[in-house]
Amino acid sequence: MTNESLATYANYALASAALVLTLAMLGFALYLARAVPVREEAAARTADRVGARSGAGRGGVDLADRDADGEGSSGAATRADAASAADEPEQTSLRGRQAAGIAGSLTWLGTGLLLLSSVLRGLAVERFPLGNLFEFSVVGCLFAVATFSAVSLRRDVRWLGLFVTGFVVLVLMVAQTAWYVPADELVPSLKSYWLPIHVTVATLAVGICVVAAIVSALYLLSDRQAVSPRFWAKLPPAPQLEKLSYALHIIAFPLWTFTIIAGAIWAHEAWGAYWNWDPKEVWSFVIWVVYAAYLHARATKNTSRRTANWIALAGFACIVINYTVVNFYFIGQHSYAQ
Structure with a gap:
């Protein structure tokens, strides 16, 4: 098989992936659409039961009915019903669960x-x-998408699928139309064993940061529940969103740190200096500083979690600038990466 044929099949596989992930995005959208009304109905039924028990308890509760924590039987029932409502993962219509299952399989296929x-x-x-x-x-x-799929093996993140697949489909569309270049050889400075090491780790860090940024954005928007409660009813509570975002960032940051160190070593071999103040190098360091500031803010008691996540989104904005604006509008030693 010729190289031209392989390149053609690669483009076919890429177009197929974009189509499959688009279908997965629609499946996850259907899941959210079906899940929210059912969750609301279940919450309403739980509230009715809690109200009935509380009303009955007001007339007949005395000190003997209180448990060891000083809580009445109606209070214990309230806690039990609330916990039951929170622990029911299947408060979704059958069609919604089926759509999520199909979407998850399509995501793996994509x-x-x-x-x-x-x-x-x-x-x-x-x-x-x-x-x-x-x-x-x-x-x-x-x-x-591999990060999302891996997380889905340990957590129920069906609510996240719409946003991850939607973002990926958008990037693939732009890549196939605006950024596509024919298959060709590398420039001499890239012909090094550092290419699969340095760039692969950088790409993995960016892929994880994509998912982390989406979760951070959802966390920052979680106070909008009063505006659109039907949508937010299906997503996890804000603290869980924030913890997931932090867990992803804490994995991505060491990978980006390694990216900068490996890039400096490669630069010394290719250009004779560890640091040349190339625009790409500078922005890579800026990204590192911003994410380091996020982790510092996240560990500081006096800094709110919302402020820390705004810093995390600023770091992702720097990634976008680094791989779009810097690539196309800044002339430097990395200009071949367009």
Whole structure:
């Protein structure tokens, strides 16, 4: 099979991945649409039961009815009903659960197709497929959906699927239309064993940061529940959103730290200096500083979690600037990465 044929099949696999992930996005959207009304009805029934028990308890509760914590039987029933409502993961219509299951399977399929596209692209160019912005975007999307799929093995994150797949589909559309470049050889400075090490770790860090940024944004918007309660009723409580965002960031930050260190070593081998104040190098360091500020703010008692997550979103904004604005409008030693 010729390199041209491999490149063509890589494009076919990429287009198929975009289509499959679009279908997954629609499935997750249907899940949320079906889940919210049922959750509201269950909450209303729970509130009715709690109100009835509380009313009955007011007339007949005395000190003998209180438990060891000093709480009346009606209070204990209230806690039990509230816990039951919180622990019922299947307060969703059958059609909604089926849509989420199909969407999850399609997400795994889309992940496999993105992996296939990257492998075929690498075989077509006879190198690691991370030599330009188009290839970086495809592999970054691969790591983003892989991160979501991996988290879904341990947590119920069906509510997150719509946002992750939606973002990935958008990036894939832009990559295929605006950033696409034909399969070609690398420039001489990129022909190094550091390419699969440095750029792969950087791409993995960005993929994880994509999911983390989406969760942070949902956390910051969680105080909008009064505006659209039907939507927010399905998402986890704000503290759980914030903890998930932190868990993802705490994984991505060391990876980005390694990216900068490996890049400096590679720069010394390719250009004779560890640091050349290239725009790409500077912005990579800016990203590191902003995320370090996020982790510091997250660990500081006097800084609110909302402020810390705003800093995290600022870090993701720096990533977007680094791989779009800096790539196209700043001339430097990394200009070949367009």
